[in-house]
Amino acid sequence: MTHSWPGHLDVGAVRFARPTAHYDDVVVFYRDVLGLPVLAQWRGHAGYDGIVVGLPGTPVHMELLQHGDPPRIPEPHPENQLVLYLRGPEAVSVAARRLAGHGHSPVPAANPYWTERGAVLFEDPDGWQVVLAPWVFGEDPPPPPPAV
Template sequence: MRVARACRDVDALGAQYTEGLGFEVLSSWRDHESFDGVILGHPHGPYHLEFIRDHQAPPAPAPHEEQLLVFYLHEEADWQRRCDTMLAAGFEVVHNTNPFWERNGRTFMDREGGRVVLNRGPWTR
């Protein structure tokens, strides 16, 4: 699976997610048919994140606060370590209006308003 999102600054956002979530840059391009992009993930992982900028479109708006990337971290120590790296990467902790996410994890906002939830515990479904 790949989740793609328009953004204003591919390089800055790619660096923030690489540092904060421990991803690697799997691919990137500049001015390919007027698009810049970066694909992040783990080389053998089942999902990727893609940030893309269209030079001919107006700047991308900030995502809605309910557009969330959610990651489940089973171990408390891993969760806390990842929360610390998110802060070090420049993510900001923000309130989540959904009580489930507020109670079970921590919500972070990236430099362009995108939100990431780090859930404390396994996905049980």
């Protein structure tokens, strides 16, 4: 399958933003526990606290924002996920052990696709899911589901 980007859309980087009601905890979760690099961080800018983390590097990044007193966010949904495609089952095991070592436990996947293919899911402090998948999308085929 060939994938091409539209010529009229000269994108050099992509950022998506997610609200948080637990800013300090999500900073620890994404920066310290997962170990994502911090590209930018601020407090009290026009009432916003924020952090931008690289996914990986700088062309793709996620911004986490807290605003309001008290901050309010939409209710988490199990299909609103950050999927990190890791380089194999051992990479997933290493990341999952690190999360467990910081007191985070895996959560069940609403969609059996992830579990059937060896992915492990965790919730961040706001309840948003992070999927640790054991293959690199676009480089490797997903592992087949177990034979029934």
